[in-house]
Amino acid sequence: MTERNLAQFRFARHCKDKLEALNSAYLDGGDAAATALATFDADRDNIEAALRSAGEIAQADADWNALVSEFADASMHIMLVRQTPTERLTTFQHQIRASRILADTEAEGRALCNAALCHEALGQRRVALQELQDAEELQRRCKNDRGLAIVLQNIALTLTGLGDEQSAQSKFKQALDLARSVDDRATQASILANLGTSYAKTQEFDRARECWQNALVLEQERQHRFGMANALGNLGLLAGFQGAHDKALQLHQSALDLHTALGHQTGIAYAHSNIAACYSSLDEMEKAEGHFAKAIEVHRFYGDLSALAVTYYNLALLREKADDHAGAAQSAQEALRLFEKVDDPRKDSAEALIHRLAQGRDGGAHAP
Known part of the structure; x- marks a missing residue:
């Protein structure tokens, strides 16, 4: 490396190490997660600049490509609540390229999975499904049950987006069994939340409630406020469907408070939509329209x-x-x-x- 390139590399590695520590703290949940997000926000410009430069500089250099892949892994969770799908997609596309150069099959599988999530959020479901199927093949080849559980869950999410709930539920159950086999409680909670939503769509409400309540217990044990907010929101949806609109409103407001504390904009948008639905059921139309307007603003901004x-x-x-x-x-x-x-x-x-x-x-x- 040239002297200038070496300085860029050291700065990028410093930012990667910092982001990695913040990402770990965020996953601890509770006050640690809120502190991690606040710390990231204070140094966001430097971290994002280093992430972009690493992806642009890395070509055939093994050290740079390894750093690109590590940087993408370090960014996975915090960037989910801070960047748009298009911004995140660029990071994971760089990781796909880098991992292929390095012949790092596990990293390529993770990158494909995360790129698919971005394409899913952008409405490109068939692109996402192909990426996920490629990732599934890689995870099976590596015999990585933890990674495979995550990939199968994301395939299920894509299938439910395409309207195939029966196939989605089958994939969710396979993923849940794998997550339990490796005692991955975070992934278990996520799968239970999404399986509950699929059951609700097929009007299997007792099964949906059981999934969401179990997910909430797991998230409370971890003190993971993001997961707690999602579980509360799902239980609020069920309460609203069953006519308990005041209870539903309370649950959705609790979810909104948690998402707001974390600065999770997508979660805030969904909570506003759910609160709007409650107010509509209570015939408070002006309040309902106001909450829908807030949700639209966030969803439009994040694409x-x-x-x-x-x-x-x-x-x-x-x-x-x-x-x-x-x-x-x-x-x-x-x-x-x-x-x-x-x-x-x-x-x-x-x-x-x-x-x-x-x-x-x-x-x-x-x-x-």
């Missing part, structure tokens, strides 16, 4: 097109309920445009709503 589409669809239902048919039609058209863009089967629900609004009929559709 989560699937979530944005669902929020617009639910806003259309709210406006229809409030007899604002012009506003409802506008929101439904935007939902349809986004659903089509991300190849989401829920576009059929948006088309049906647009047709009903055009005919001036009262339907009684439910949010997709």
Whole structure:
């Protein structure tokens, strides 16, 4: 390396080491997670600049490529709550390239899995599914049960996004068995939360509740506030569906408080959408629309097109309920445009709503 290149390398490694320590502290949950996020925010510009430069400089140099791969691993969790899917995707694409140069099969599998999550968030589900299937093959080749459990869970999430709940549930169960076999409680909690959501979609509500309650227990044991917030939000959804709207509102507000304390913008957006649904059920339309507006702002900024589409669809239902048919039609058209863009089967629900609004009929559709 030249003297200048060596200085860049040392700075990038210093930032990687710092991010790695912060990521570890974040995973400890509780006050450690909040402190880690605050520390990251204070030095974010330097860390992100070092991450970008490492990916751009690394070519055939083994030391740089190893650093790129380590940097991506170190960024995995904190960057999930601080960067957009497009920003994270660049990091993992650099890791895929670096790991292939180094013939590091395990790192390539992790990178493919994480790149797929980014493509999923951007609505590119079929690209994500192919990346995940490639990652599954690599993890099986490495006999890495912990990594395989994570990959299978992400395949299940992609399948549920494509509307294939039965196949998704089968993958979730395989992933859960593997996570339990290696005593990975963090992954167990995540799988249980997502399996519960799939059961709710197939109207198996007792199974959904059991999954979410078990996930909450695991997250409380770990004092992991991000996971606790997700579990509370899921239980709030179930309470709302069963008509306990005041209880649901309380659970969603608790989830919002936790996400806000962590600065997790996507979690904040989902909590606002859930609170909006509660207020709609309580016929407090102005409050409901205000919370939907906050959710839309976050989803649009972070580029989560699937979530944005669902929020617009639910806003259309709210406006229809409030007899604002012009506003409802506008929101439904935007939902349809986004659903089509991300190849989401829920576009059929948006088309049906647009047709009903055009005919001036009262339907009684439910949010997709």
